[in-house]
Amino acid sequence: MNGSLLRRKAVNHLLTGLCALMVLVALLPLVSVLWLVIKNGAAGLSWTFFTALPRPVGEEGGGVGNAVVGTLYIVAIACAFGLPLGIGAGVYLAESRNGLFARGIRFTAELLAGVPSIVIGIVAYGVVVVPMKRFSALAGGVALALLMIPTLARATEDLVRLVPGSLREASLALGVPQWKTSLRVVLRTAMGGIVTAVLLSIARVAGETAPLLFTALNNQYWNLRPDQPTSTLTVQIFNYAISPYEDWHAKAWSAALVLLLVVGVLNLLARQMTRTRLKGAR
Amino acid sequence: MNAATMHTDKIEANDLSVFFRQAQVLKRVALKVPEKKVMAVIGPSGCGKSTFLRALNRMHDLVPGARVEGRILLDGENINDPRVDAVALRRRVGMVFQRPNPFPSMSIFDNVAAGLKLNRVKGNHAEVVERCLRQAALWDEVKDRLGHSPLSLSGGQQQRLCIARALAVEPEVLLMDEPASALDPIATARIEELIHELKARYTIVIVTHNMQQAARVSDQTAFFYMGELIEVGATEQIFTNPREKRTEDYVTGKFG
Ligand SMILES: Nc1ncnc2c1ncn2[C@@H]1O[C@H](COP(=O)(O)OP(=O)(O)O)[C@@H](O)[C@H]1O
Ligand SMILES: [Mg+2]
Numbered sequence: 001m002n003g004s005l006l007r008r009k010a011v012n013h014l015l016t017g018l019c020a021l022m023v024l025v026a027l028l029p030l031v032s033v034l035w036l037v038i039k040n041g042a043a044g045l046s047w048t049f050f051t052a053l054p055r056p057v058g059e060e061g062g063g064v065g066n067a068v069v070g071t072l073y074i075v076a077i078a079c080a081f082g083l084p085l086g087i088g089a090g091v092y093l094a095e096s097r098n099g100l101f102a103r104g105i106r107f108t109a110e111l112l113a114g115v116p117s118i119v120i121g122i123v124a125y126g127v128v129v130v131p132m133k134r135f136s137a138l139a140g141g142v143a144l145a146l147l148m149i150p151t152l153a154r155a156t157e158d159l160v161r162l163v164p165g166s167l168r169e170a171s172l173a174l175g176v177p178q179w180k181t182s183l184r185v186v187l188r189t190a191m192g193g194i195v196t197a198v199l200l201s202i203a204r205v206a207g208e209t210a211p212l213l214f215t216a217l218n219n220q221y222w223n224l225r226p227d228q229p230t231s232t233l234t235v236q237i238f239n240y241a242i243s244p245y246e247d248w249h250a251k252a253w254s255a256a257l258v259l260l261l262v263v264g265v266l267n268l269l270a271r272q273m274t275r276t277r278l279k280g281a282r
Numbered sequence: 283m284n285a286a287t288m289h290t291d292k293i294e295a296n297d298l299s300v301f302f303r304q305a306q307v308l309k310r311v312a313l314k315v316p317e318k319k320v321m322a323v324i325g326p327s328g329c330g331k332s333t334f335l336r337a338l339n340r341m342h343d344l345v346p347g348a349r350v351e352g353r354i355l356l357d358g359e360n361i362n363d364p365r366v367d368a369v370a371l372r373r374r375v376g377m378v379f380q381r382p383n384p385f386p387s388m389s390i391f392d393n394v395a396a397g398l399k400l401n402r403v404k405g406n407h408a409e410v411v412e413r414c415l416r417q418a419a420l421w422d423e424v425k426d427r428l429g430h431s432p433l434s435l436s437g438g439q440q441q442r443l444c445i446a447r448a449l450a451v452e453p454e455v456l457l458m459d460e461p462a463s464a465l466d467p468i469a470t471a472r473i474e475e476l477i478h479e480l481k482a483r484y485t486i487v488i489v490t491h492n493m494q495q496a497a498r499v500s501d502q503t504a505f506f507y508m509g510e511l512i513e514v515g516a517t518e519q520i521f522t523n524p525r526e527k528r529t530e531d532y533v534t535g536k537f538g
Contacts, residue, residue, distance in 0.1 A: 164383070166379060166381060166383040167383055167385060167386075169341065169377075169379065169383070170379065170383045170384075170385070170444070170447075171385075171396070171400070172341065172344065172372065173339060173341065173372055173376060173377035173379075173448070174372065174373070174376070174396060174397035174400065174401075174447065174448070174451055175369050175370065175371075175372040175373030175374075175397065175401060175451055176369070176396075176397070176400045176401060177369050178344070180400055181400075184400055185385060185396075185400070188385075188387050188388075189385065189386060189387045191387065192387075
């Protein structure tokens with residue numbers, strides 16, 4: 001009796017210890033990536049690096065200001081297309097359950113979510129770049145939107161389905177039409193989770209390089225015109241990193257650190273904006 | 283039908299049947315609910331009480347496979363007529379559910395105002411919210427924290443909030459599906475008190491599992507059994523002198 005209790009306690013401790021170890025092992029690469037980026041990138045970081053245009057090789061100074069703005073700009077374009085379509089499709093999927101059309105869309109979304117991002121880039125190239133006969137921020141935004149939509153749709157669908165049916169009934173019983181119930185009650189209740197899903201997908205697409213290489217391309221100057229090539233942090237990092245120049249390699253590290261910061265700040269901002277949590281909420 | 287009954291019967295169900303796919307859950311129910319009275323609906327679990335209640339504000343419209351036959355007259359007008367707008371109907375026939383279901387993403391204030399805001403009703407919402415919270419006997423408990431989450435309230439308070447929310451759209455009829463079954467005895471007593479007060483203004487149909495509750499709050503009682511309306515009459519008569527054997531067995535606790 002007593003022996004089995006001791007044994008159980010021992011097994012319990014052993015497994016708890018094992019789990020803690022696993023967490024450490026899992027965190028190790030993450031922490032080392034962060035450490036490496038900070039170690040190599042922090043030196044080149046300065047206000048100028050954030051705000052200035054890039055300089056030709058060999059020249060001192062210069063920065064990635066246009067790439068920071070370009071990344072935000074292209075992500076904003078991606079959101080303009082991707083959020084309404086992704087979230088809208090997700091709400092539709094959740095509400096229409098198992099109609100043939102809905103099943104078709106769900107299957108397509110699953111398929112799309114698994115398509116490598118470079119293939120999405122090729123699609124955007126064919127659909128936007130070729131007819132416009134130029135690389136552009138728009139093309140980059142479309143490529144990133146195509147990446148966002150399927151994952152966002154599936155995440156939204158799952159989150160909307162988690163909203164208890166009793167809330168929908170409560171709203172309908174107040175004489176609120178069905179579509180308004182879906183948007184203003186059900187979707188709103190799921191919003192906290194959806195915001196998180198949106199943040200994750202923004203963080204993901206902001207870090208994409210492949211689909212931008214032949215859509216938004218790059219630009220050595222400031223650009224906020226949707227029909228012009230646009231610099232992004234990721235493509236800039238890529239260009240710096242594959243160059244043979246030492247000082248550009250250093251800039252690649254610093255730009256990588258800037259990218260991490262930008263994504264981090266985006267996260268914080270969005271979280272702050274949606275922190276209208278009511279007092280006493282559990 | 284004479285003029286007097288036309289005037290005093292708020293709801294009149296005729297030959298009302300409800301099917302879920304093949305299964306007939308409600309069988310040709312005929313029932314009149316007088317205006318500004320409380321009608322209790324009792325019967326064993328699964329006998330179709332909720333189904334009956336939900337037919338009265340056409341909640342079955344939204345259930346795939348559900349079919350409603352027969353007529354339900356509200357002020358003499360058949361609500362099952364396809365020309366009747368179910369959304370408009372539900373503003374006249376409000377509903378309170380078994381489990382309190384406040385909107386968790388809205389404040390206490392916004393919960394009460396939800397029907398007005400979502401339907402874009404203009405006017406002084408603050409006034410309406412206060413009035414409805416007072417009617418629901420909740421005002422004093424929440425007046426200092428209208429901006430808080432409804433989830434910070436107890437179950438009984440949440441249910442009264444849901445009642446206030448239903449009252450805010452100014453319905454004529456209030457349907458209550460076992461509104462106190464998830465509450466403790468004190469909260470239950472408050473809800474019952476409330477029903478007494480609301481009866482001056484609203485026609486109330488309340489489903490209850492609790493025989494004493496039916497006896498306390500209602501003017502009339504309808505006993506359902508296996509989808510059929512067995513007996514309906516003045517509450518006192520149903521409990522003391524039922525005409526049907528099954529009613530007597532049920533109210534005296536021989537089965538249930
Ligand atoms: N949406 C539905 N689909 C299929 N059957 C249902 C549905 N709702 C209720 N029923 C069935 O109808 C019968 C009556 O249910 P209900 O009206 O909820 O009973 P009560 O409220 O009296 O306990 C039950 O047998 C139940 O299983
Ligand atoms: Mg029921």
